[in-house]
Amino acid sequence: MLRRTLLAMVLGVALPGGAFARCEDYVPQAKPQNTFAQDVGREFDRIIEDGWIEFAVYENYAPWSYEEKGKAVGVDIEIGRLVAKALGVEAKFRLVAAGENLEADLLNYVWKGAAVGGRVSDVMLHVPYDSALVCRIEQVSFTGKYARESIAIAYRASDYEEKAPTPPFFRFDAVAVENDAISDFYLTSLIGPVDKIHRYRSTAAAMDGLADGDTKAAMGPRAELEAGLVRHPDAGLKVHSLPLVGFARGSWTIGVGVNFQHKDLAYAVDEAIEKALADGEIARVFEAHGLTFTPPER
Template sequence: MARFLSALPAAILAFALGAVLPGGAFARCEDFTPQPKPQNTFAQDVGRTFDRIVDEGWIEFAVYEDFRPWSWEEGGKARGVDVEIGRLIAAELKVEPRFRLVQAGENLDADLLNYVWKGAAVGGRVSDVMLHVPYDSLLTCRIEQVVFTGQYATEAIAIAYSAAEYPEKGPTAPFFRYDPVAVENDSISDFYLTSLIGPVDKIHRFRSTPVAVDALATGEARAAMGPRAELQAGMARHPEAGIKMHEPPLVGFSRSRWTVGVGVNFQHRDLAYAVDAAIEAALADGRIAAIFARHGLTFEPPQR
């Protein structure tokens, strides 16, 4: 799963691909029925309060494993853009950062349940903050147990391509009826191309977007499609391959860019406010932009 857009729940996936239901637009949350309130159950405290985090002097961030350039483990330490953002949040809160590298589940709902608001059924526990959580009005309405906040970047779908194969301009999606393109298997790019041009044999699928870029570099494909930062992470491994990248219009793809933020258990809104304030300060003084620059990535500020 490519964390959000590669394993969207069906309703959001349809929205992302531009499927608009008839009947006009809804006001925010108008078409959502609130979840039933638990009856005859005791209140449950999940996770640590903000005061306890400060008293104990540390904060734990859940980050995805094997998710370059955002987060991965190297030499026994967590590394990546999200990890550095976690460190600057901890510095603002004056506590020690700790990182928990977690597996991506079948969809975002499962990840938030396991790592933010409940914990896995067997031996599960929640972390204080989960990084790289998309901000979306549909999610904020539907998943009431999570505070979606701390937007720190905007990500977009892009196409990396061989400059030798496309010397005049980069390819667009219809090119891939005839030209081989590499994508992450079961990702939003895979779904989009399959829905647009059909299940053609020109769509070559790989376990991740950076590996798809490896296939582009070796000539197995003429282009690779996926999230911009992941494409750039793959391109950095092949500086000699003559790979370029662009963000062309994508027909029928209404959600080709999205905002990345954090998720916090709804019981701990004061923690969510503090984390958001830390991120807002780091955006204002350029620290987050500098993190992206150090990793050789395009930084696009979020709409907050």
């Protein structure tokens, strides 16, 4: 699942042995010999000529991208429409399944296409920006940074009237997490495999469990927790972010991925997103969904 593979790569957990400088531990692969360059995807001029642009977005990933009544909806969908409007073309969306890891997703949907019947989309949304990725995946332009996300804790306010809960509380208080996601891994590493960690198929389901009173708290990406607050407005729930001991990073930047062959498209998309940030359009998208907007460092 995306929440497991993507966040585990970007956030990481502090491990012994020290940190590498940017790209220090990366060894470039040997360049292919006696092969011809292949054009993959559509050039920017072709997109303008055709009058539409296709965005790859993750399926079943509320509040970011999901299907409702046969249509793609969510924060990433609306951001894609802002980009398309700035380019003067129609936005089309391809809901895709998350693979084993982010590299596989970028290969399948951005720079090469799946081995059987695969094709790439023009732009992939909700791609985490990380300097290590820039080193390892040379076939993708990582650009268009449009928000920051963080791990947070949701809780029932009546259970924590004096102080919002932190991870050590969950040695004694039941907490909901997505099974095998980064929050599950983190809590298990921090406090051990205690029976107070209740595992659900998704962060959305974990928030439903919290709202139903099965647990006192839930832990996961802030936007997914806040989407649970929107679904359960009368449950008396709150969300807070906090520094997490042992995390290399508790927050990360979200952007887009574009095939490295189409730099002009990457520049145009980044410019459209920069303008939407400056005009407050992206902030308004988050506000309309009841989510906290944290602008990215650009």
